[in-house]
Amino acid sequence: MKRRDFFKKSVGAGLATGAALSMGGYDKLWASSPLVSAARYDMVAVMGGNPDAMFDLGIQELGGISTFVKKGQKVLIKPNIGWDVIPEMAANTNPFLVKRIIEHCFKAGAKEVYVFDHTLDNWVNSYKNSGIERAAKSAGAKVVPANSESYYHQIEIPGGVKLQSAKVHQLLLETDVFINVPVLKNHESTKMTCCLKNTMGIVWDRKYWHSNNLNQCIADYALFEKKPALNVIDCYNVMVKHGPQGVSKEDVVQMKSQILTTDWVAGDAAAAKMLGLPVEKVEYISIAHKMGLGNINLDSMNIKRIKM
Amino acid sequence: MRSPVLKRIRVVISTLVFICFFLLFVDIRSILPANYSDIVLFLQFVPSLLRFHDLGTLAAAGFLIVLLITLFTGRTYCSFFCPLGIGQDLFSRIGGRIRRKFRRYGYKKPFTIIRYSILAITLIFTMIWGIFMLTLLDPYSIFGRFMTYFAKPAVLVLNNFAAGILGKFDVYTLSNIPVKGYPLISYSIPAFFFILVGILSLTKGRLYCNMICPVGTLLGLLSKVSLFRLKFDKKACTRCGRCALGCKSSCIDFLKHDIDVSRCVDCFNCINICNEKAISYGLVNLKKRNHETDESKRKFVAGSIMLMLGLPHISYGQEKKAPKPKKESTVREEKSCPVCPPGGGGIEDFSKDCTACSLCISACPNGVLQPALTQYGLAGMMQPVMDYHKGFCAYNCTVCIDVCPTNALRPMVLEAKKLTQIGKAIFIKDNCIVKTEKTACGACSESCPTKAVHMIPYEGNLVIPEVTDNICIGCGHCENSCPTVPYKAIFVNGNPVHLAARKPENVESEIKTPVDFPF
Numbered sequence: 093m094k095r096r097d098f099f100k101k102s103v104g105a106g107l108a109t110g111a112a113l114s115m116g117g118y119d120k121l122w123a124s125s126p127l128v129s130a131a132r133y134d135m136v137a138v139m140g141g142n143p144d145a146m147f148d149l150g151i152q153e154l155g156g157i158s159t160f161v162k163k164g165q166k167v168l169i170k171p172n173i174g175w176d177v178i179p180e181m182a183a184n185t186n187p188f189l190v191k192r193i194i195e196h197c198f199k200a201g202a203k204e205v206y207v208f209d210h211t212l213d214n215w216v217n218s219y220k221n222s223g224i225e226r227a228a229k230s231a232g233a234k235v236v237p238a239n240s241e242s243y244y245h246q247i248e249i250p251g252g253v254k255l256q257s258a259k260v261h262q263l264l265l266e267t268d269v270f271i272n273v274p275v276l277k278n279h280e281s282t283k284m285t286c287c288l289k290n291t292m293g294i295v296w297d298r299k300y301w302h303s304n305n306l307n308q309c310i311a312d313y314a315l316f317e318k319k320p321a322l323n324v325i326d327c328y329n330v331m332v333k334h335g336p337q338g339v340s341k342e343d344v345v346q347m348k349s350q351i352l353t354t355d356w357v358a359g360d361a362a363a364a365k366m367l368g369l370p371v372e373k374v375e376y377i378s379i380a381h382k383m384g385l386g387n388i389n390l391d392s393m394n395i396k397r398i399k400m
Numbered sequence: 401m402r403s404p405v406l407k408r409i410r411v412v413i414s415t416l417v418f419i420c421f422f423l424l425f426v427d428i429r430s431i432l433p434a435n436y437s438d439i440v441l442f443l444q445f446v447p448s449l450l451r452f453h454d455l456g457t458l459a460a461a462g463f464l465i466v467l468l469i470t471l472f473t474g475r476t477y478c479s480f481f482c483p484l485g486i487g488q489d490l491f492s493r494i495g496g497r498i499r500r501k502f503r504r505y506g507y508k509k510p511f512t513i514i515r516y517s518i519l520a521i522t523l524i525f526t527m528i529w530g531i532f533m534l535t536l537l538d539p540y541s542i543f544g545r546f547m548t549y550f551a552k553p554a555v556l557v558l559n560n561f562a563a564g565i566l567g568k569f570d571v572y573t574l575s576n577i578p579v580k581g582y583p584l585i586s587y588s589i590p591a592f593f594f595i596l597v598g599i600l601s602l603t604k605g606r607l608y609c610n611m612i613c614p615v616g617t618l619l620g621l622l623s624k625v626s627l628f629r630l631k632f633d634k635k636a637c638t639r640c641g642r643c644a645l646g647c648k649s650s651c652i653d654f655l656k657h658d659i660d661v662s663r664c665v666d667c668f669n670c671i672n673i674c675n676e677k678a679i680s681y682g683l684v685n686l687k688k689r690n691h692e693t694d695e696s697k698r699k700f701v702a703g704s705i706m707l708m709l710g711l712p713h714i715s716y717g718q719e720k721k722a723p724k725p726k727k728e729s730t731v732r733e734e735k736s737c738p739v740c741p742p743g744g745g746g747i748e749d750f751s752k753d754c755t756a757c758s759l760c761i762s763a764c765p766n767g768v769l770q771p772a773l774t775q776y777g778l779a780g781m782m783q784p785v786m787d788y789h790k791g792f793c794a795y796n797c798t799v800c801i802d803v804c805p806t807n808a809l810r811p812m813v814l815e816a817k818k819l820t821q822i823g824k825a826i827f828i829k830d831n832c833i834v835k836t837e838k839t840a841c842g843a844c845s846e847s848c849p850t851k852a853v854h855m856i857p858y859e860g861n862l863v864i865p866e867v868t869d870n871i872c873i874g875c876g877h878c879e880n881s882c883p884t885v886p887y888k889a890i891f892v893n894g895n896p897v898h899l900a901a902r903k904p905e906n907v908e909s910e911i912k913t914p915v916d917f918p919f
Contacts, residue, residue: 137917176796204570212847212881214765214794216430221796237575242564280855281842281863298843299883305839332911334851342906346913365918368911375840375861390919397917 134393135353135362140400143328144192146350150324151196153396154352160321163201165268168208169193169233170320171224172275172290175337176213179223182329182344183337185275187223189326189350193273194231205233206263209293212337215239236263244296247316254304255312259296264318272320272356276327276363278335278343282306283374285336286363287323287356288314311379314356314386323359325351327366357386358393365390402680407668410479414486421483425547425762426555428577430799437759437803443481445615446538447805450753454807467622474623478609478616478665484539485609485616485665487546488601492648495602502603506641508650510663511611519617532779535756536589537614540805542597544757545590545782552762553579580790586771589782605648610663620662629684630664630671632657636678643670643679731830733887738775739786739823739874739894742793743801743809746897747776753808756782760800760809766791768876769800786822788876788892793822795849795875821901823874823892825853825867831889834864844878844890850904853878853890865890871904 136153138146151157161167171185179187194205207228211218215237219225225235237243244259264270274290282289291313292298301309327349334343347366353359357380361371371388372378381388420440423432441447441462448462466477478485496503518537525533535541556579563574600608609616623629634657644652647670651663670679737747741760744750761769761784768791769784776783784800786793798817801809812820825844833841835858844865845853852872855863865878867890874892882888 137919139914139917176794214797216765217794217796234570234572236572240560240576240578242560242576242578243567279842280845281840299881302841302843302881303833303837303883305837306842307840332909334854334906336846337849337851339849339851339904340906342908345909345911349914349917362919366914368918373861395919399916 132394133396134355134387135351135358135390135395136398137349137351137362137395138398138400139347139349141348143186143189143326143350146328146348146400147189147192147196147324147352149398149400150350150352153398154322156200157193157196158200160271161197161200161202161269164203165201166266167197167202167205167269167271168263168267169197169205169228169271169273170264170290170294171207171209171273171326172277172285172293173209173218173222173224174212174293176211176217176221177338178221180329180341180344181338182275182331183277183335184218184222184224185273186326186328187227189324189328190224190273191227191231193271193324194228194233197271198232202269204267205231206236206267207233208236208238208261208263210238210261210296210298211293238293241296249312249316251315252312253308255301255309258300258313258316260294260316260318261296264294270318270320272323274323274325275330276325276366277331277338278333278367280335282310282376283369284360284364284367286325287320287359288376288380307375307379310376311383311385314380315383320356321354323351323353323356325353325359325363327351327363330366332367355386355393357381357388358390360386361388361390402671402674402677404672406681407672410666410668413480414489417481418483418486418490421543422547422551424803425544425759426552427763428552428556428559430763430765434802437763437805441540441805443477444540444805445477445482445619446534446755447540447757450755450806450808454753454810460807466619470619470622471626473628474626474661474664474666475616475619476666477619478606479667482539482543482615484543484597484613485606487543488597488606488608489648489667491598491601492605498602504645505605505647505650507644507647507653510651510660515611515617515620518612519614522614530752530779531755532781535754535782537612538755538757539609539613539615541755541757542590542593544759544762546594548758548762549582549587549590550594553581580767582771583773585773586782605650606663606665607650609665610649610651616665617662623661623664626661627683628681629661630659630666630668630679630681631684632659633678633680636676638676638678640675642673642675646670646673731828731887733826733828733831733879733891735891735893737823737894737896738772739788739876739892740776740898741769741784741786741800741809742798742817742820742822742898743804743812744822744898745810747894748896750808751776751780751783753806754780754783755806755808756784757805758782758784759803759805760784763799763803764791765797765799766794768793768880786876786892786894788879789888792847792877792880793875795877818873819901819903821873821895821899823872823876823894824869825872825874825878825890825892827853827865827867827890828887829864829889831884831887832864833884833889834858834862838862841883843881843883847877847881849873849875849877850901852904870902873901 136150138150171190173184175183177183197205228235248257274286277285279285288310327347329344330347331338331343332345360377364371443462445463445466451460522533560576563576597608641654644654649663651660740747740750770787771782772785775785845855850871852868856866858864876892879891882890
């Protein structure tokens, strides 16, 4: 075989392998169904400690992370890493919290923990400057890119009013457990961003949401069957104005709080109160409640409140 | 010296230089340190000359070193440090592999009229009309465009292929980086030169450098008075002609024992080819050299250098065709003025110094820099322009400023860049989702790093954008994220001359640290 022929053949073989790999189906991914919670409380709210310490306490009240993560499972942790800013600006989820959750997951026997966000700013810098990449990697998680459409897969959302389909990150589909870890922030347009709105970092085409009734789309997405097993709301430093990006530290108030809940609509309702917002002012929360996606009547819920 | 080591040194240095340049342009993961580009680009003749004119500091005096090197050693620059030259040597080798005939050069007469005309036209054109001819013919910029428009996309495709396979095995050390193309027409200039330089170097060695390249011609003139040269040992020479056949510059007339120094690029191949060791590199016989010098040629060389140094000064006085703002329109996003990158100072200021090497376009992590078509006028073709439909200018980023080799983008610290207004956002209410659909949106305000774009009460529970333009810096994040098609509801109109933006003011919030849960 001539050298030239060898190259030609090896390149051909390589291309064929790549093509075959990229055509693999996603059928097997639907083996596991969303978790039905067996937690003791609907919601645990903690105040007064550091993000990691508050999580330790809160998750203990919910029966430990093993209530949600079983041995050998793959876990997706979805923080907010949307912006290229330092942790003190509180535009992204607190890196210590993310790290602590990962550690708990591995302790419970998780096979693999993944972290990603579809960032608004440059993803490399956002991952880096948020401190989340380093924190997550040091705890053993895989920090995964979400910057290219090639990572996303089309899914259907039956019953969606405005949003009937979307492209979601493949790892949402490939993992067994989805833990939603938003940071509570003011948002100038939707008033607030937290659990439900954090899902905008799972999908590829956000512009569709913005141009097709944003509030309705946010609620519609919550219909998708891969729901979070647990929501951990970071209210340690809270951006109370100029959200969701913030201009300076004057926008941030230290609230030293954390909310853990299996009901993300309830989580958003509680978070709205932390910002001093009447729940009905945040349109997507009311829509989600009316669509039966969760409960905004906090009084009827079993809530454990802890002060450290 | 007739040692084969000379050629080996040349091959090692030029390979290193080429790899350094390749990495500079295809640094797809932005891992190179910030001062890497300064070091690699220090000796590049045209960028250094332009930078020196702007800054006047010795840190930008690389071209002076090149001139000195040329005075001592001849056109070693062309073989050792010019990425386009090294790339051509690579092509010549490939050409030789394809057909042996391509590697049998033989002596040819110089294209004297053509090469000196091109040099003269480039000088005169640059002095009178601006930088366009340099943009076209500066060898470093030509190389830069090859890298930006062909090499980097190819590397990205390979990277994405590898990232795809690794991803299947749950490894994410490589990430998929979307390949964003440029306007089709902007490939025409690099493609034309790629074909021209490619064919010439595949079949004719360094003919491009000795016929067209103005830097090659200028250094060739200078090397006519260089101290070190290649020379014949007439006694040892058997006139076999192998040296002439192997000379990429076709500059060895072995019958007359003459080597045309103005075309010789000091590749030292002839030393190694000669079985009789009849060619050596060494100090020229000074007596003899005086005999051969021609006063008029010397004057021309001196004159050319003076002109090169003085040229940017002269060009200051010239009228520029930079576009001036027209009347502003409302519904359609009609930019009356393009947005030029921060550090440029203004369109006129910027476009007179930029040779469109495209390094900034390659290096921009957000892909906002695109080659201009006619935005800066025809003479500014290929120079970088901000395209907010493709990307936005990251608030915390000064990469383009850091890498610019010609000082067209002047050094600026991040804090200063954050307060440099390169354009202003203009809101078109009639296009806005909030007005047309009566639903919430706020994508623009969400993205705004200074909150120059903020939301104010509209109908009912709705809020609608408003722009405070004295704190807007024109980064274009709002325009980039605005979801309306085909026309955006908010866009950035460039400032012909960059202005200072006010620092956004901020006050403590009324919301205080809670003492108890509000639920």
